[in-house]
Amino acid sequence: IIISVMIVFWFVSLGVSIYLSQWSNRVLYKAYEKQKSFVENASHELRTPLAILQNRLELLFQHPNASIIDESENISESLNEVRNMRILTSNLLNLAKRDEGLKVKLTYVDKSFFETIFENYQMLAENRGKTFTSSVELNDNKIEIDESLIKQVLTILFDNAIKYTGDDGEIHIDIKEKNGNLIMRVFDNGEGITPDDREKIFDRFYRVDKARTRAKGGFGLGLSLAKQIIDHLHGKIQVSSNTPKGSIFTVRLKV
Numbered sequence: 001i002i003i004s005v006m007i008v009f010w011f012v013s014l015g016v017s018i019y020l021s022q023w024s025n026r027v028l029y030k031a032y033e034k035q036k037s038f039v040e041n042a043s044h045e046l047r048t049p050l051a052i053l054q055n056r057l058e059l060l061f062q063h064p065n066a067s068i069i070d071e072s073e074n075i076s077e078s079l080n081e082v083r084n085m086r087i088l089t090s091n092l093l094n095l096a097k098r099d100e101g102l103k104v105k106l107t108y109v110d111k112s113f114f115e116t117i118f119e120n121y122q123m124l125a126e127n128r129g130k131t132f133t134s135s136v137e138l139n140d141n142k143i144e145i146d147e148s149l150i151k152q153v154l155t156i157l158f159d160n161a162i163k164y165t166g167d168d169g170e171i172h173i174d175i176k177e178k179n180g181n182l183i184m185r186v187f188d189n190g191e192g193i194t195p196d197d198r199e200k201i202f203d204r205f206y207r208v209d210k211a212r213t214r215a216k217g218g219f220g221l222g223l224s225l226a227k228q229i230i231d232h233l234h235g236k237i238q239v240s241s242n243t244p245k246g247s248i249f250t251v252r253l254k255v
């Protein structure tokens with residue numbers, strides 16, 4: 001009996017160790033694949049502004065006697081690409097830092113935390129000729145959140161609402177506390193997002209229309225950052241369509 005128990009035990013432990021090693025291999029492989037595609041995407045994103053920059057600089061060299069004014073278009077386009085690369089590299093650095101682990105610092109805030117942020121949004125929206133409205137309803141005056149992370153998420157959603165609405169752009173942010181949850185909703189009347197794309201827009205580097213969003217200065221990183229933050233806070237972020245047109249981004253968090 002002892003020998004057969006030992007044999008069974010030996011087989012079971014062999015099975016468990018094989019399973020564990022296969023599982024850890026799979027986890028490592030997945031992490032490797034994720035890292036690889038991140039580097040590939042990042043290199044690809046940098047290639048476009050670098051190619052444009054090279055092209056513009058070569059054009060400058062073809063007209064050695066031209067004045068700065070004559071070449072102002074080439075110079076300003078080159079500067080634009082340099083700016084794009086700066087934004088991209090700082091986004092990439094942010095993502096890399098966050099992959100190492102986000103630190104959460106909770107503090108109690110009241111309505112005025114959101115109202116101060118919204119005052120700035122109001123100005124930004126007006127500068128771009130768009131309308132911005134907001135409403136904040138908190139039951140017990142104070143809620144516990146990470147101010148910096150929540151502000152980052154709201155700013156990403158607000159920036160997108162500004163980018164992806166036309167001249168008649170109307171943006172509304174609604175903050176509510178309900179049954180221990182903080183619900184933040186960003187409404188816009190922009191171009192909207194198809195059901196197919198709704199699944200993908202939270203992936204790194206995903207853009208619905210690469211050429212068009214690139215012209216608007218987008219790299220497809222904002223929403224993946226927002227999702228990374230909200231996942232870390234054990235919350236949910238979703239998108240649905242607005243009526244008659246546009247999108248509604250909804251964030252739900254336990255507070």
Ligand code: ADP
Nearest residue numbers: 160161164201207208213218219220221222223
């Ligand atoms: P980007 O920097 O390109 O805006 P995001 O990750 O923030 O990157 O968004 C990914 C893509 O989702 C965008 O390129 C755009 O196509 C789409 N998108 C995001 N927000 C909106 C919105 N409010 N309305 C329509 N499309 C949007």
